[in-house]
Amino acid sequence: MSENAGKGGAVPRTIREGLFLGGLSQPESLKLAGTRCSSCGETSLGSVALCPNCGSAQVEVLKLGDQGTLWTFTVARHRPPGDYRGPEPFKPFGIGLVELAEGLRVMSTLDCPLEQLRVGMPLWFTPYLRYDKDGGAVVAFTYRSIEESAS
Amino acid sequence: MTDVVILGIGIHPFGRFDTSYQAMGAQAAGHALKDAGVDWQEIQFAYLSRMYLPATSGARILKTLGCTGIPIVDIEAACASGGAALRQAVLAIRSGEADLGLVLGAEKMPRGFMDPSMIYSPWQIEMGLSLNPAYWSMRARRHMYEYGTTEEQIAQVAYKNHKNSVHNPNSMYQKEFSLEEILNSPLVCDPIRRLEICAPNDGAAALVVASAARARQLGLSGKPITIAACAHTVARYSADLRCPIDSMSARTSNPGPTEEAARQAYAAAGFGAQDIDCFEVQDTDAFCEIEALESLGVCAPGDGGQLAMEGVTGITGSQPVNMSGGLISKGEPVGASHLGQVFELVTQLRGAAGPRQVAKPTSGLAHVLGAGGNCAVTILKA
Numbered sequence A: 001m002s003e004n005a006g007k008g009g010a011v012p013r014t015i016r017e018g019l020f021l022g023g024l025s026q027p028e029s030l031k032l033a034g035t036r037c038s039s040c041g042e043t044s045l046g047s048v049a050l051c052p053n054c055g056s057a058q059v060e061v062l063k064l065g066d067q068g069t070l071w072t073f074t075v076a077r078h079r080p081p082g083d084y085r086g087p088e089p090f091k092p093f094g095i096g097l098v099e100l101a102e103g104l105r106v107m108s109t110l111d112c113p114l115e116q117l118r119v120g121m122p123l124w125f126t127p128y129l130r131y132d133k134d135g136g137a138v139v140a141f142t143y144r145s146i147e148e149s150a151s
Numbered sequence B: 001m002t003d004v005v006i007l008g009i010g011i012h013p014f015g016r017f018d019t020s021y022q023a024m025g026a027q028a029a030g031h032a033l034k035d036a037g038v039d040w041q042e043i044q045f046a047y048l049s050r051m052y053l054p055a056t057s058g059a060r061i062l063k064t065l066g067c068t069g070i071p072i073v074d075i076e077a078a079c080a081s082g083g084a085a086l087r088q089a090v091l092a093i094r095s096g097e098a099d100l101g102l103v104l105g106a107e108k109m110p111r112g113f114m115d116p117s118m119i120y121s122p123w124q125i126e127m128g129l130s131l132n133p134a135y136w137s138m139r140a141r142r143h144m145y146e147y148g149t150t151e152e153q154i155a156q157v158a159y160k161n162h163k164n165s166v167h168n169p170n171s172m173y174q175k176e177f178s179l180e181e182i183l184n185s186p187l188v189c190d191p192i193r194r195l196e197i198c199a200p201n202d203g204a205a206a207l208v209v210a211s212a213a214r215a216r217q218l219g220l221s222g223k224p225i226t227i228a229a230c231a232h233t234v235a236r237y238s239a240d241l242r243c244p245i246d247s248m249s250a251r252t253s254n255p256g257p258t259e260e261a262a263r264q265a266y267a268a269a270g271f272g273a274q275d276i277d278c279f280e281v282q283d284t285d286a287f288c289e290i291e292a293l294e295s296l297g298v299c300a301p302g303d304g305g306q307l308a309m310e311g312v313t314g315i316t317g318s319q320p321v322n323m324s325g326g327l328i329s330k331g332e333p334v335g336a337s338h339l340g341q342v343f344e345l346v347t348q349l350r351g352a353a354g355p356r357q358v359a360k361p362t363s364g365l366a367h368v369l370g371a372g373g374n375c376a377v378t379i380l381k382a
Helices: B021-036 B057-065 B081-094 B122-127 B132-147 B151-165 B179-184 B212-218 B257-269 B286-295 B304-309 B326-330 B334-349
Strands: A031-037 A043-045 A059-063 A067-076 A093-100 A104-111 A122-131 A137-144 B004-015 B045-049 B072-075 B100-107 B187-189 B202-211 B225-234 B247-249 B278-280 B363-370 B374-381
Touching: A043 A104, A043 B247, A067 A104, A067 B132, A067 B187, A093 B132, A137 B122, B004 B021, B004 B081, B004 B212, B004 B334, B021 B057, B021 B100, B021 B202, B045 B057, B045 B081, B045 B334, B057 B072, B057 B100, B072 B081, B081 B100, B081 B202, B081 B225, B081 B334, B081 B363, B081 B374, B100 B334, B132 B187, B132 B286, B151 B179, B151 B286, B151 B304, B151 B326, B202 B212, B202 B334, B225 B257, B225 B334, B257 B286, B257 B363, B257 B374, B278 B334, B286 B304, B286 B363, B326 B334, B334 B363, B334 B374
Parallel strands: A104 A137, B045 B072, B045 B100, B278 B363
Antiparallel strands: A031 A043, A031 A059, A067 A093, A067 A122, A093 A104, A104 B247, A122 A137, B004 B202, B004 B225, B100 B202, B225 B374, B363 B374
């Protein structure tokens, strides 16, 4: 909590509870959280109390690796309905399932030139800060086609 | 086990209307009662299938026919709501507690994409992961990658269903489109195009159901249609790439919800896909029909793209599919869609479908699949 990344000096909020591991004040260092079940061996997304496959409470939270491969994708050609907070003005963007070595596929937006999208391409987990209209900072994530340096 | 039959069917056309949901629902219910030759005062229970209507919609619709004191219950299971409601009616009759009931589906929905807060979490909406067609399209993309399914094959399904709709007065769109028009229509979510997806809309459909014994007592002239099976399932872990999932396993291979519901339905009916004469299946997007037919066992996995191309699923084909025009043409008033499929199958089994009539069918299958992996399969027998 020593560093303040939000414009108002506050620690940013996470877009979803239990999704990240690490300090929210340093978004670039965050890892995606997973939950591994020691009963059935499944790894699910985020930090959860019960395995969504078998219901077991014998679970442990782990950091998921940054690199994945694209399993399937689409391009959203229209502005999503409701309280969408993507870039303005709206631009078509990629959505896909990114397969990770831990044995799960993560639904994500894709930060990649649309004409380059193809099944099997490598992608990297990229947390980022987004500012709401009221100035509040939010940590969200995407998968990017170019690996970022750690800084 | 008690046989459950359909005595009467009713519908309010699917489309966009100024009419209230109460009036649409009451019209469909009234038509079903009249078709059955049964008075509302004789009905012992009623279920309303709906997703986007407010609480107690069933009572608000049906009390306009007379406050008879019967239990009226609203049922919701996303796109499978109609199957879930029909299944409860079958179970109520099989329990012996009742032998004559009404199942009504009704919906009234705004134009455009469905309200995402109904099924998505706020973070999914903020990030733009709340487009239902995105999920349908990702399934199509993966199928193309694994099996070589083509955009032309997907468009052919839309072509067939739009063509069938021309003969269905209850369909929202009743217009044929050329393959070129379909393939040149704008992309909604790649590779799915505007003329390949269905629209949310308004409509209602109703069934009067009874035990076979009660049907015989009533001594009605027409031969009632038997509900050979009615199964409803919610997808097993990671078995379905359906909205609003945030992830899925890369390790498990549970059977999908359509496989599971079909397995249960075929076991109950005592016959399978190859013995069924006509189908109404979920075609919220044209690719969905291809996948549904594979999952229902009409063809092998990966072969679904060829069915419409080869004419197998046309009205005059060996296994006609979506004779009504499908949801692509009719639209999807979610609560009413499955009962609308059953309305079409009963019409076909009665030989009353006019220019879209399939040659002498004796059995039919209706399939719906939607949010959360909710799936229902109903099989009818003449």
